[in-house]
Amino acid sequence: MAEFVMPALGADMNVGTLMTWLKQPGDTVARGDIIAVVHTDKADVEVEVFTSGVLERVLIEPGAEVPVGTALAVIREDGAPAAPPSAAPAPAAPAAPAPAEAGPHIAISPSARHLAEELGIDPALIEGSGPGGRIQRKDVEAAAAARDAAAAAPPVPAQVPPAAPPTGPAVEDRNAAMRRAIASAMSRSKREIPHFYLGQTIHMSNAIAWLAQENLRRPVPERLLHGVLLVKAVALALREVPELNAVWQGDELVRREDINVGVAIALRGGGLVAPAIHETDRLSLDELMHAFRDLVSRARSWSLRSSEMSDPTITVTSLGERGVETVFGVIFPPQVAIVGFGTLVERPWISEGQVLICPVVNASLSADHRVTDGHRASAFLAAIDRLLQEPDEL
Amino acid sequence: MTRDEITEAVLRALSDVAPEADPATLRPDVSLRDQLDIDSMDLLNFVIGIHEQVHVDIPEADYARLETLDEVVDYLVEKTAP
Numbered sequence: 001m002a003e004f005v006m007p008a009l010g011a012d013m014n015v016g017t018l019m020t021w022l023k024q025p026g027d028t029v030a031r032g033d034i035i036a037v038v039h040t041d042k043a044d045v046e047v048e049v050f051t052s053g054v055l056e057r058v059l060i061e062p063g064a065e066v067p068v069g070t071a072l073a074v075i076r077e078d079g080a081p082a083a084p085p086s087a088a089p090a091p092a093a094p095a096a097p098a099p100a101e102a103g104p105h106i107a108i109s110p111s112a113r114h115l116a117e118e119l120g121i122d123p124a125l126i127e128g129s130g131p132g133g134r135i136q137r138k139d140v141e142a143a144a145a146a147r148d149a150a151a152a153a154p155p156v157p158a159q160v161p162p163a164a165p166p167t168g169p170a171v172e173d174r175n176a177a178m179r180r181a182i183a184s185a186m187s188r189s190k191r192e193i194p195h196f197y198l199g200q201t202i203h204m205s206n207a208i209a210w211l212a213q214e215n216l217r218r219p220v221p222e223r224l225l226h227g228v229l230l231v232k233a234v235a236l237a238l239r240e241v242p243e244l245n246a247v248w249q250g251d252e253l254v255r256r257e258d259i260n261v262g263v264a265i266a267l268r269g270g271g272l273v274a275p276a277i278h279e280t281d282r283l284s285l286d287e288l289m290h291a292f293r294d295l296v297s298r299a300r301s302w303s304l305r306s307s308e309m310s311d312p313t314i315t316v317t318s319l320g321e322r323g324v325e326t327v328f329g330v331i332f333p334p335q336v337a338i339v340g341f342g343t344l345v346e347r348p349w350i351s352e353g354q355v356l357i358c359p360v361v362n363a364s365l366s367a368d369h370r371v372t373d374g375h376r377a378s379a380f381l382a383a384i385d386r387l388l389q390e391p392d393e394l
Numbered sequence: 395m396t397r398d399e400i401t402e403a404v405l406r407a408l409s410d411v412a413p414e415a416d417p418a419t420l421r422p423d424v425s426l427r428d429q430l431d432i433d434s435m436d437l438l439n440f441v442i443g444i445h446e447q448v449h450v451d452i453p454e455a456d457y458a459r460l461e462t463l464d465e466v467v468d469y470l471v472e473k474t475a476p
Contacts, residue, residue, distance in 0.1 A: 015468060
């Protein structure tokens with residue numbers, strides 16, 4: 001038997017409230033299925049299961065607030081015998097089957113491998129679309145979708161209805177709880193992380209001209225926002241300065257291989273969340289725009305997923321909507337950096353002795369001085385700048 | 395489409411991006427951005443909603459003409475005129 005526990009969905013989360021079970025005892029569950037909705041101080045989060053099998057029994061009823069790590073349900077893993085119907089202690093479960101190994105000859109990202117395990121997909125059967133045939137998350141998702149479409153299994157809802165506020169705390173309470181969560185995380189950040197700050201003005205003529213042309217030829221629903229270029233540039237720049245794509249655990253830096261950029265999303269009524277766009281650097285601009293729109297929509301309808309809350313490896317925030325020119329961000333622990341962008345504004349720009357009027361944006365970096373220094377951080381901002389000069393390469 | 399039908403469609407598109415907005419209290423001559431706290435993603439979703447409901451593609455260059463509800467309706471009346 002495996003326990004399904006209250007997940008930790010951020011550095012500031014100690015407890016969560018089980019809102020809804022989306023599966024019932026006796027239902028089959030597959031790794032990656034969303035089986036519950038949990039309310040945290042910052043959002044209602046759809047929680048994925050990491051074990052395939054049968055939901056044997058639930059231990060916590062909706063409405064209960066429990067500490068992180070508390071067992072919420074018991075899952076009988078695939079191949080395990082059913083529990084006896086009596087209330088007697090269940091017999092010890094046999095060892096869980098070892099996760100499928102992709103084998104050293106299969107090029108697959110750790111995140112995609114993890115997802116493949118969650119979804120029960122054999123990586124050997126997946127055709128990778130990444131460089132050199134590397135399997136990416138989207139390949140796994142496509143394989144899972146194809147499998148599900150082929151199977152005549154009972155339908156599993158692909159889209160869980162948003163966890164509606166009526167069953168949760170009142171909006172006022174939720175906003176207050178979110179402020180407490182933000183206060184806790186930001187206080188910890190300023191208390192523990194020795195921030196340093198760098199800023200750079202980036203010439204955006206190329207990017208804006210390219211984007212205008214691109215959007216002119218696109219149907220309205222496929223238009224791109226300039227923020228997507230910024231996020232992609234950050235993701236690619238992290239490949240050059242990988243120590244910023246990391247988390248600080250205990251007393252050491254733990255680098256992450258996958259680049260999962262967290263994007264700060266302001267919520268209606270106040271507060272914000274910064275869920276991850278998985279493998280941001282590997283997404284095309286179209287894929288990134290689609291993911292971004294989906295994330296904003298779900299964040300504002302309070303239906304984020306647990307992995308989106310727990311996986312960001314850096315945060316990007318843009319506060320230019322209301323004219324802010326420069327952002328001095330506070331790092332969200334355990335991450336080690338946050339990138340801020342201000343408003344797009346026209347400024348005089350001197351080039352080859354000529355004064356030109358150019359669109360520019362101020363990029364800022366708040367970084368953890370335990371992890372890196374000004375020289376490397378400067379290289380990171382310079383990389384973002386350089387990448388934005390060739391938008392068609394993003 | 396009549397002006398009333400266009401207004402109705404615009405309000406539907408707005409309610410999709412700002413569900414908390416009350417059309418009855420929306421001031422037609424005041425900036426939508428200020429009244430509804432609309433950001434660039436909301437604006438894009440609004441333009442997509444217009445595209446779906448009124449079948450008008452609004453180029454980005456015209457976004458500046460869509461500051462208020464009245465301006466949006468005027469713009470669409472002009473674009474849908476026979």
